[in-house]
Amino acid sequence: MLSVPCANSISCEESLHLKIENNAVGVFNGQKVAAPNIDLSEDQDKSVVLGVDTSTEKKYIYVDLATQTLLAYEGKTLFMKTPISSGLWGRTPKGEFRIWTKIRSTRMSGGSGADYYNLPNVPYVMFFSNSEVAASRGFSLHGTYWHNNFGHPMSHGCVNMKTTDVAKLFAWADDDPGTKITIFDSSEIPQ
Amino acid sequence: MIISKKNILVASLFISLLFLGGITMLQQRKTTVNTRVRAALSDSISPTPTIFIPGPLKVEQMDSPDGTATFTMESQSLETHVQYSFYHTDFSKNERKLLFSEDLSQSRLFSIPFNAWSPDNIYVFLNDTEVARDGYIVFSVTGELFADEVRYLDIDELFAAKVPNFTITEVTGWAAPDLLLVNTTENEKGTKVSFWFNVKTQSFIRLSNYFY
Numbered sequence: 001m002l003s004v005p006c007a008n009s010i011s012c013e014e015s016l017h018l019k020i021e022n023n024a025v026g027v028f029n030g031q032k033v034a035a036p037n038i039d040l041s042e043d044q045d046k047s048v049v050l051g052v053d054t055s056t057e058k059k060y061i062y063v064d065l066a067t068q069t070l071l072a073y074e075g076k077t078l079f080m081k082t083p084i085s086s087g088l089w090g091r092t093p094k095g096e097f098r099i100w101t102k103i104r105s106t107r108m109s110g111g112s113g114a115d116y117y118n119l120p121n122v123p124y125v126m127f128f129s130n131s132e133v134a135a136s137r138g139f140s141l142h143g144t145y146w147h148n149n150f151g152h153p154m155s156h157g158c159v160n161m162k163t164t165d166v167a168k169l170f171a172w173a174d175d176d177p178g179t180k181i182t183i184f185d186s187s188e189i190p191q
Numbered sequence: 192m193i194i195s196k197k198n199i200l201v202a203s204l205f206i207s208l209l210f211l212g213g214i215t216m217l218q219q220r221k222t223t224v225n226t227r228v229r230a231a232l233s234d235s236i237s238p239t240p241t242i243f244i245p246g247p248l249k250v251e252q253m254d255s256p257d258g259t260a261t262f263t264m265e266s267q268s269l270e271t272h273v274q275y276s277f278y279h280t281d282f283s284k285n286e287r288k289l290l291f292s293e294d295l296s297q298s299r300l301f302s303i304p305f306n307a308w309s310p311d312n313i314y315v316f317l318n319d320t321e322v323a324r325d326g327y328i329v330f331s332v333t334g335e336l337f338a339d340e341v342r343y344l345d346i347d348e349l350f351a352a353k354v355p356n357f358t359i360t361e362v363t364g365w366a367a368p369d370l371l372l373v374n375t376t377e378n379e380k381g382t383k384v385s386f387w388f389n390v391k392t393q394s395f396i397r398l399s400n401y402f403y
Contacts, residue, residue: 031367033310036257083305088402114399148256148306149364149372152402164258 004093007138007157009110010118015138016127018103024120028146035121036145036163038105059172059179061141063159065092066187068151070141070161072169079172082165083150084141089115090157092183093139097128099178100135102170108142110156117156119146123163124170128181141181142166159183243270253303255312259283262315262332264303273297279332290334291342298322306364314390316346316362316371327362329371329390337393346373346388354395357384363402372402 006012022037057075064071065086072080086092089111103125109118123143129135143163147154150162161169173179246268254261263278277290295301302318309315313333319326330343337344347359350373357375360383366372370387373395377384383403387396 029367029370031370033368088400145256145310147364147366148308148310149366149402150306152363152372154366154402163256164254167258 004133004137005090005157006110006136007090007140008108009090009112009156011107011109012138013136015106015108015122015125016101016103016136017106019106019120020104021107021120026117026119026121026146028117028119030114030116031146033119033146035119036123038121038123040104043104059174061169061173061179061181063092063141063181063183065094065183065185068153070159070165070169072172074172080165080169082162085144085147085150085152085154085160086183087155087157088153090155092155092157092159093133094183094185095130095132097130097133097139097181097183099126099128099173099175099181101178102126102173102175108138108158115156117146121145124166126166126170126173126175128178141169245269251303253305253307253315255308256310257312260312260332262303262307263287264301264317266301268297271297273299275301277330288334290330290332301328304364309365309368309390311368313368314365319345325359325361327359327371344390344393346371349393350375350386350388350395354386357386362388366402374402 008015020038020040021035024035026033026035057077060073062071063084063086068084068086070080070082070084071078105121105123106125107120108122111117123145125140125142127135127138127140129137129139133139139157141159141161143166144160145163150160154160249266251264252261259282261280263280265276265278267274272294274292274294276292278287279290280287298321300320302320304316304318307315307317314329314331316327316329319328327346328343329346336342346362350359356378358378359373359375361374363372363374366387369389369391371390373386373388375384375386376382383401385398385400385402387398389396
């Protein structure tokens, strides 16, 4: 297995566990930013209203690094198409992965100097892995409350999404067995 | 000479016919005269007023990043201009508020980009497009005015005044709650350079990374 650096160089494996810290302040790009409060009981209310997903169609997620776009399919039906932000300071790995766990919130920290970040209550985190990128490396799709610049690389390796979009994807995607995620660069595909 | 009743009747009938025929001829003559008079009138006399029908109301919306609010832009094409109205809806308060209205020339177009909202739901920026010019404006959804009681900031106007050797290529979104990402090219060498625009201080900060 190739050695891949952690997505979050400081929090690394700590980020793999559920952590909720309300009334907290994060740091990103030298700026302070208020983290959203999270109430798990509100999520349980939503799932009661929406009901259980009984679809038997296979689910697929595609992330195109060239266009900074995520597409999610259920069978041949498009479930979602939305802009994302992949790695700017750290590279988002390419390949085929599976979601191995979903957690509602965690803290992520890493970088150094001007690109140091420390972000509590990162919402709707879906960790993915494959034989080359171990689960312990902490690469994920997740929500974003510190920037709103989707369609352009902004992260340290994870796939950032608008929080309202990732909330829907989080409810839809499976983690056992995990939904497949394909990350590619369409500009590398011969025409 | 004795004139019989029959002869009187025949004579009366004859006279009546002559009288009716005469009236008919006169009416025809009148009609003919009137027609000639109408035909002699000029075509330029037209009292019918022109009625302008306003264009349909167009509506664009963008939800805030956390989904707790939405920004709505309504536009309608009128006779000489386009009227825009901007609204903020707070779902937690079930409240829709008019932020402001603006009348623009028909050559100018506002549109809402995907990254319009600041991450803290305080500001919105819009694309402001004219022929041969892509511009951007930013304003607060709380109704708070900027310095000098200005409702919205014209980003490219401010940039041109403060950073004269560069040209904005695109304002892409928010790097932080107060910071818009502004991509530019240097006028002389064509180098790509990114700036932050601090909405609160109205200052531009040059960055070492280019945010492509």
